[in-house]
Amino acid sequence: MNLVFLGPPGAGKGTQANLVTKQCGIPQISTGDILRSAVANQTPMGVKAKRYMDDGLLVPDDVVVGIVEERLSSDDCVVGFILDGFPRTVAQADALKVMLQGAGRSIEHVISFEVDHSVLLGRLTGRRMCRSCGRGFHVVFDPPAETGVCDGCGGELYQREDDREETIRRRLEVYDEQTAPLKSYYEAASLLRKIDALGTIESVQLAIQNIIASR
Numbered sequence: 001m002n003l004v005f006l007g008p009p010g011a012g013k014g015t016q017a018n019l020v021t022k023q024c025g026i027p028q029i030s031t032g033d034i035l036r037s038a039v040a041n042q043t044p045m046g047v048k049a050k051r052y053m054d055d056g057l058l059v060p061d062d063v064v065v066g067i068v069e070e071r072l073s074s075d076d077c078v079v080g081f082i083l084d085g086f087p088r089t090v091a092q093a094d095a096l097k098v099m100l101q102g103a104g105r106s107i108e109h110v111i112s113f114e115v116d117h118s119v120l121l122g123r124l125t126g127r128r129m130c131r132s133c134g135r136g137f138h139v140v141f142d143p144p145a146e147t148g149v150c151d152g153c154g155g156e157l158y159q160r161e162d163d164r165e166e167t168i169r170r171r172l173e174v175y176d177e178q179t180a181p182l183k184s185y186y187e188a189a190s191l192l193r194k195i196d197a198l199g200t201i202e203s204v205q206l207a208i209q210n211i212i213a214s215r
Contacts, residue, residue, distance in 0.1 A: 001026055001080035001212060002105060004087070006183065007113030008175045009168070010120040011197045012204060016113075017082045019205050024212070026080035031064065031088075034071045045070055065095040072099070088178050090185050109211055110186040113197035113204075117172050124168045128157040 001024060005013045017028040038046030039053065045066040049059045068086055071077070087093040100106050126139040128148075132155025137144050144150060148157050161167060186192040195207040 001109075002100070002107050003081070003212075004083045004107055004110040004186075005113065006110060006179060006186075007197060008115065008117070008120055008179075009171050010124045011113035011115045012201070013084050013113055015201060016204055016208060017084050019201075020082060020208060020212075023209070024080065026082060027074075027076050028082045028084055029068070029071055029077075029086070031068070031083075031085040034067055035059065035064070038067045038070065043067070043070055061089070061091055061095065065092060065099065068096070069099050072103075087182065090181050093182060093185055107191055109193050110191045111208060111211060112183060112192055112194045114194050115197040119198060120172065121165060121168055124163050125159075125165050127160070127163045129160055130155040130157055132156070 003020070003026075005017055007013045014028075014030075020026070021028050035046075035049060039050045040046070045063055048063045049067060052059045052063070064086070068083075072081060083096075087096050096107070122140070123138075126141070128137045128139060128144075129135070130137075130150035130153065133150060133153045135150055135152050136142075137150075137157060144157060149155075150157055162171075183192060193211045195204060195211070197204055199207075
């Protein structure tokens with residue numbers, strides 16, 4: 001089972017991918033995670049990526065695609081995978097298609113997590129982190145017993161720069177700019193499956209499992 005998860009920041013892709021991984025035995029592949037791993041392990045593509053990162057430049061598509069290809073060649077991907085955060089553009093989607101065709105494989109479902117941006121702002125701007133132990137909280141969904149204080153170690157809670165409203169609005173704008181054509185691309189290929197990501201964790205997981213079972 002080869003899946004692509006599409007969705008804006010805060011849509012719950014990571015949580016759902018982790019559940020599918022446990023149930024189906026296929027790995028979740030996050031672009032950010034495998035990029036850092038490739039750099040740390042000094043793989044051929046990781047070495048190339050580090051040159052750009054050290055210069056403060058974006059890692060180009062061909063290197064990102066190469067790192068994904070390295071990861072998909074691993075033994076744990078033989079039975080399938082979940083791509084989370086890749087592809088981000090139509091160019092990357094084309095490269096992924098060619099890569100998989102060369103290996104006799106293909107994407108079976110592209111699951112799009114549909115959620116209103118106003119809801120995402122509430123989810124993301126409410127997150128808080130402990131400066132001391134790194135534990136996460138949410139001012140609405142998982143508040144600390146004492147405002148601004150970590151339940152675990154008593155450390156100060158703070159809002160990350162990435163979770164500030166202006167930063168999140170820009171991230172969502174970038175996502176929309178990149179993903180609108182990507183959704184059209186996969187819809188034209190009859191691979192796009194839209195799900196309502198505003199439900200409970202259980203209801204969203206059920207929707208995903210129904211899609212998987214429909215192949």
